[in-house]
Amino acid sequence: MENGSRIAVQTEDLSKVYGEGSTAIAALRDVSLKFPHGEFAAIMGPSGSGKSTLLHVLGALDRPTSGRVIVGGTDLSELSDKKLTLLRRERMGFVFQFFNLIPTLTAEENVLLPALIAGERPKKYAARLDELLDLVGLTARRAHRPDELSGGEQQRVAIARALVRNPDIILADEPTGNLDSKTGTGVLKLLKESAARYEQTIVMVTHDPRAAATADRVIFLSDGRVVDEARRPDPEGILERIKNLEGTV
């Protein structure tokens, strides 16, 4: 971890428990992590390891049972639902496994959606929209609806949507999960390039070692705990560690 660089998001002793009493399940146990500004981090782990929960809590979609999440100096545990919503609106971008485009809106309208939600005039974003559509290579298909686009194209729309208001942090949940490997690679490349260009932090949950290998750092989770970490790994090394993890559980 480069000392002195600004921290985009950090967690302190984060725990999340679902249910109560004897049926309680701990999804996260005392997770403390720091994501420096501009880093592309991947979170890996077997099913049920708590990686999705970690992403929800980091993205201010859900609240931890205990511990803190600090985004750019703001402690999320002190914020109301409304403030959390505004924080997501201003500082976060999301890319989902199932793309989650609004079927009744065209590609460009979907890209502009965060601006509309923020109550801004779409005109203000005309240049940004052109730039992003060009970046994701969908200028020609901007007026199409999601059901007229391929899976890869839909995910590219989703990435443009995540970028449109230039958030500090992009949270991606299995962004390649519903794509074939070639398309998936393209999408990841795009994500990485844009993050580099706009100086954004990316936290990505994935179970695909090849996807994880594109990240700067890979964090391994098992049974709600951080068990390992790797910097600039190769797919084979990741696969090895995963196998070890699954062996130990």
Place this chain on the structure above:
Amino acid sequence: MRLRRFSGMSLRNLRARRQRTLLTAIGIVLGVGIVFGVLTLSETMSTSFRELFTRAYGSADLTVTAAGGSGEFGEETAEEVRGYEGVASAAPRLSLPASLILDTRQENGLPEIQSLRLFGVEPESAALATGFELTEGRYPRKGGEITLDESTAESLGLRIGGKVTLGTPEGPREAEVVGLLRIPGGSFGGVAFGMVPLPYAQRAFDKPGEISGISVAAAEGVPAGELRRRLDRKLGEGLQVERSETRTQEISSQLQGFRISLLFFAGTALFVGAFLVFNALSMTVLERTRELGMLRALGATRAMIARSVVLEAALLGLFGSLAGLLFGYGMAKGLVYLFGRAFLFEISELVISPFALVSAVVVGVLVTVLAALYPAVRAGRVSPVEAMRARSGSSGDGARRTRLASRLAPLAGLVLVSVGAPWIYYLAKNLSSNLSGLVYASGIAAVIGSFLGVSMIIPSLVRPLAGLFSPVLRLLFGVEGRMAAANATRNRARTALTAAALMVGISLVVAFAALGGSVLGSIRAYLEDSLGSDYVIQPTDRTSDVSFGEDLRREISHLPGVESTTSIVSSFLREGRRVSIVFGVDESYPEIFRVDYAAGGQDAFSKLRDGQALVGKQLAESRGLKVGDRVRLPTPEGRKWYRVAGILANDIVGGGQGIYLSKEILARDFNERESEFLAVKAAAGSDRGEIAGGIRRALRDYPQFTVYSNAEWKAQIEEDFNRQYVFFYAIMGVSVAVSAFGVVNTLSMSVFERTREIGILRAVGTTRLQVGRLIVDEGIVISLIGCLIGVVVGSLLGYLFVRGSGAGGFEVEFFYPKVPAMAALLCGLLIGTLAGLLPARTAARKSIVEAIGYE
């Protein structure tokens, strides 16, 4: 068009789900349509009344009538009024119910009758006496001249110089048309208007020296209010002076009760429409859970999400309401037609008021938005985490809350019902003609509250009822039937809501049928047990109040074979808001009408001779009268008091509100001598044919009256009754229709939700027909649940109405509406089947491959 702002998505959503939007909108369209139709009908009615009364009193500032508003007084008062300071002019008039005897014949060979309101006026002051405009010719100057309203003249093919025959209590009279009048606002319920010279009217109708009203114009600069006070002081308490506008307002306020009940029935359609909106939006929210979660993740606040759902509803409500207006115009036409048939009151022109237009739309949008509030809040509560889930569905937290709510709801429902039902009973019991709007509204609130209460209980009844139908369905439709019953219980809330909507309409119809059937049954029973007459004589035109004198009665009573006759003189007295119905009866009345006393001895009737009174039970209750108390009535000679000799348990003639005096007292104190009704009792062993023939001969000169045998009379009462009921059923039918669309909507949602399941069923060998039947059967289960509960609730509601009811003014026995109840259940089968057809087709046509791949 590119989306400009977040709220624009609401419209996109409506457009994207076209079928559901249309189905949901139909509820609003029908609901708003019927509300607009009813508003237009009542507006049209009160406008024609208002205009008529405005015009009948003309340009006059004040009107002088006998205290109580009806009855005659001496014509010298007109001269007296003219002499008072501040009076510019005064016009006397004698208003009389009369008839035109036409050349055309009825089926029974007697001439056709046209009801006529006749005014005896002075030619020089005729313009002031009534507000009708002279359009052609002149006012009548001497006997045998008449000035007629032009629309009647036109429909009879009469011009100036034409001849008409007037039916009077003294027999037919010829008259020549000398002028034509225009009634502003067109014809009034098909009644004709005419003017004849005052002395001629007094002679022909045996009212020597009498008038019924004086129109007064105030002198320049004299305020009407001040003149009213001055005249009131001078004329004494036997006469009343009113400003013309006051009179007009009172008339329209008397229509209020009728208007409110019509609006209530119309309102239920909208209420049911709200169920539809609630159901459809709840479903849409559930379907879009992931999308809503995503919007929340992207930074949309709860309020924004909730607002977008409300906006969606508001748009739906607005479009639905606007379409409803178009549809409502057609409904208004239909209602006016049905109203005319039901109450024998023709309305020629619809009055479309801006008030009706605006309020129908406002109410439509408001109801839709209200129905959307809960789904909107639910939408706002969707967690942003839902965006990450693989499939849309409710989270565990929501389910727990729902479970708790579903346990509490039936309790809350029971509380609502147990508060609402006694209140309905209490109100029905105290239902009198002078019920104020507010009390009426509280009764309606009680009915709505009880409906809501029952709706909250229904979810807990869905499973047992479906379980009840299951073996029957299995027997009839095989395994699909049983599966359908199980499917109906899968989304209990939705099934319950759909069934509840149906329950509302069905229960109203059944309750109304119970009330009507019981009233009619009791009348029938009364006619059979308590009416001793064999023939009755009534105005040929049943809406007319033409009357006959004592001569006719005497002639008929002397016919061979006639044992006794009795005629009834009636008078409506108005004092402020209080209306009293006074009847003058003769000594033979108890021989023909069986009299049951709630209080007072058997000799009570003979005390009428001494100026005492008998009163109906409901009236005695509402005014707190006991035997020996005195009842006050306004007479042309001032207020008079009449001691109560007895209280009638079965005042069918006066609807429980009657005050009975002897004919002599009515003639002496109120100047009322003519009767509208005559009952004839034949002697035992007499020749009926001979009696009927004799009566017909006696009536030869009075074709405005017709004789009916008991059987004919009964048939006629039932016919009148049924015609009026058809009118109300038509309005209530709309809410049943709306709820039928609710069933279609719910079934379409089920099909949509179970796309994958249907695919699997098809893949393992279920035929298209079987899949279709599965959906139709589910529709039958849902609508049978609704109709069954509707019949139960309706029967109870009807029982409350009847038990508590003063509806007929006599003890109404509860007759269970067997036929309507059976019809309602059959209707459930029919609605379920019809509503299932379209969704069943959709389900059967689904491609197996796509359905299985559907996520």
